[in-house]
Amino acid sequence: MRQKLAITGNEAMAYAMKQINPDVVAAYPITPATEIVQIFSQYVADGEVDTEFVAVESEHSAMSATIGASAAGSRAMTATSSQGFALMWEMLYIASALRLPIVMPEVNRSLSAPINIHADHSDTMGARDSGWIQIYCENSQEAYDSLIQAVRIAEKCLLPIMVTIDGFIISHAMEVVETFDNKEVQDFIGKYKPAHPLLDVKNPITIGAIDFTDYYFEHKRSQIEAMNNVMPVILKIAGEFQKTFGRNYGLFEKYMLDDAETAIVVIGSTAGTAKAAVNNLRKQGKKVGLLKVRVFRPFPAKEISEALSKLKAVAILDRSAGINAYTAPLFTEISSALYTQGKNPKAVNYIYGLGGRDIFVKDIENVYKDLEKIAITGKVENLINYIGVRE
Amino acid sequence: MSDKDKKRQEGWKQLPTGGTILEGGTAKKYKTGDWRNSRPVWNKDKCINCLRCWVYCPDSAIILKEGKVAGIDLEHCKGCGICSEECPVKPEKAIKMVPEKQKTEDRGQKTEKSDS
Ligand code: SF4
Ligand code: SF4
Numbered sequence: 001m002r003q004k005l006a007i008t009g010n011e012a013m014a015y016a017m018k019q020i021n022p023d024v025v026a027a028y029p030i031t032p033a034t035e036i037v038q039i040f041s042q043y044v045a046d047g048e049v050d051t052e053f054v055a056v057e058s059e060h061s062a063m064s065a066t067i068g069a070s071a072a073g074s075r076a077m078t079a080t081s082s083q084g085f086a087l088m089w090e091m092l093y094i095a096s097a098l099r100l101p102i103v104m105p106e107v108n109r110s111l112s113a114p115i116n117i118h119a120d121h122s123d124t125m126g127a128r129d130s131g132w133i134q135i136y137c138e139n140s141q142e143a144y145d146s147l148i149q150a151v152r153i154a155e156k157c158l159l160p161i162m163v164t165i166d167g168f169i170i171s172h173a174m175e176v177v178e179t180f181d182n183k184e185v186q187d188f189i190g191k192y193k194p195a196h197p198l199l200d201v202k203n204p205i206t207i208g209a210i211d212f213t214d215y216y217f218e219h220k221r222s223q224i225e226a227m228n229n230v231m232p233v234i235l236k237i238a239g240e241f242q243k244t245f246g247r248n249y250g251l252f253e254k255y256m257l258d259d260a261e262t263a264i265v266v267i268g269s270t271a272g273t274a275k276a277a278v279n280n281l282r283k284q285g286k287k288v289g290l291l292k293v294r295v296f297r298p299f300p301a302k303e304i305s306e307a308l309s310k311l312k313a314v315a316i317l318d319r320s321a322g323i324n325a326y327t328a329p330l331f332t333e334i335s336s337a338l339y340t341q342g343k344n345p346k347a348v349n350y351i352y353g354l355g356g357r358d359i360f361v362k363d364i365e366n367v368y369k370d371l372e373k374i375a376i377t378g379k380v381e382n383l384i385n386y387i388g389v390r391e
Numbered sequence: 392m393s394d395k396d397k398k399r400q401e402g403w404k405q406l407p408t409g410g411t412i413l414e415g416g417t418a419k420k421y422k423t424g425d426w427r428n429s430r431p432v433w434n435k436d437k438c439i440n441c442l443r444c445w446v447y448c449p450d451s452a453i454i455l456k457e458g459k460v461a462g463i464d465l466e467h468c469k470g471c472g473i474c475s476e477e478c479p480v481k482p483e484k485a486i487k488m489v490p491e492k493q494k495t496e497d498r499g500q501k502t503e504k505s506d507s
Contacts, residue, residue, distance in 0.1 A: 099409030204415030218403035219410045
């Protein structure tokens with residue numbers, strides 16, 4: 001039975017995991033993702049899932065055990081955030097290069113130092129080139145829906161996938177989420193049939209063998225190609241999801257964008273705040289729009305630059321800083337896409353919300369005000385701007 | 392490099408997904424013997440066949456025949472010296488490490504590695 005539940009982002013993730021009923025979950029607690037596996041371990045204790053739950057001693061071990069379980073041929077999941085995610089780092093690359101379809105909910109949180117437990121995207125943005133598919137969610141419903149789709153995407157592409165929500169803002173906020181029947185979810189994800197499970201002792205294989213100057217490059221090239229082939233799969237599975245469950249998901253979401261003169265590009269929960277700002281300004285007759293990036297890896301460069309091509313000015317909002325880069329990650333990606341696609345709306349970068357600093361509708365309206373000026377003068381005075389930091 | 396070795400290696404499209412090796416026992420085909428800078432030289436006359444070298448060798452390079460040491464597989468021996476270290480025969484061990492530079496005529500050993 002489909003049910004509307006009042007649940008938090010973490011509860012939505014845990015509930016989706018229960019319905020996915022993975023063979024193995026290996027996890028270690030970390031704020032603000034702790035609840036996901038805490039709730040899930042309760043499902044295990046209550047016999048509501050068939051999962052083998054491995055309580056490991058660190059996130060490095062969590063990812064290692066998940067890799068082992070996936071290589072063995074099981075459907076394997078874990079969940080984490082921030083420092084725990086950082087501790088998984090070397091194993092992230094191994095999961096993706098071994099082409100293991102691991103699915104991981106991730107709750108976006110800042111990285112130390114200074115110690116902070118609140119939302120920003122520094123953690124997963126740091127791993128943007130680790131070979132994982134990345135889907136960022138605006139709210140709990142998206143997280144629930146995306147996690148279910150993620151299983152199919154990962155297993156079709158043989159690549160690991162992380163589905164993220166903003167720490168506390170979504171992970172701990174209660175929202176109404178429409179959930180599906182267990183059977184509907186199981187029917188949608190289907191059975192996992194690994195091609196070469198390590199536990200098939202009749203057909204011995206080696207996983208993770210040494211690979212020097214003679215083959216490493218070829219293996220990396222084929223990994224790149226696997227990522228190049230992901231986008232059509234995401235769209236195909238999103239299409240099937242829509243047919244079954246009704247909600248429509250793309251690589252990104254356009255909000256009042258088609259006739260807009262200026263627009264903001266944003267990732268995650270701030271898209272909700274930005275939509276409110278768009279609504280206010282539209283009421284005043286301003287032609288403003290929004291593009292919310294959902295799939296950041298692989299990056300839909302052509303599609304996004306096409307969607308932004310007719311704008312006079314665009315502001316790209318980053319919830320992480322490219323501290324030693326020219327610009328922050330999302331801006332770098334989009335400006336590179338625009339340049340190579342020969343599109344040139346004036347583009348400006350805003351860094352906001354580090355360490356969970358709130359961003360308000362008013363802040364976003366001010367960005368549109370700046371954009372209006374840029375659209376008229378054709379000049380970007382400051383390429384990189386900061387929202388909400390005290391001078 | 393012989394002509395045989397020069398055969399074209401597979402391009403990236405031909406490789407199994409994720410670098411997986413789809414058959415067992417392939418370590419045998421990977422000749423690690425040329426990494427060595429000193430080689431174990433086994434003295435049949437001193438050997439008491441305790442098989443410690445066989446137990447400790449990390450590369451399974453001690454060759455046994457009918458439960459007795461029969462030589463060293465120099466195509467896979469990396470020259471770590473553990474066999475010699477563990478050999479209990481005194482005062483002179485039954486396996487001695489000799490720098491490759493001073494390669495001796497090591498008759499009695501299975502030496503598949505071609506002299507070069
Ligand atoms: S030197 Fe090392 S690798 Fe070679 S036979 Fe002795 S123990 Fe084995
Ligand atoms: S350890 Fe020494 S004595 Fe024992 S089997 Fe090996 S070579 Fe012979």
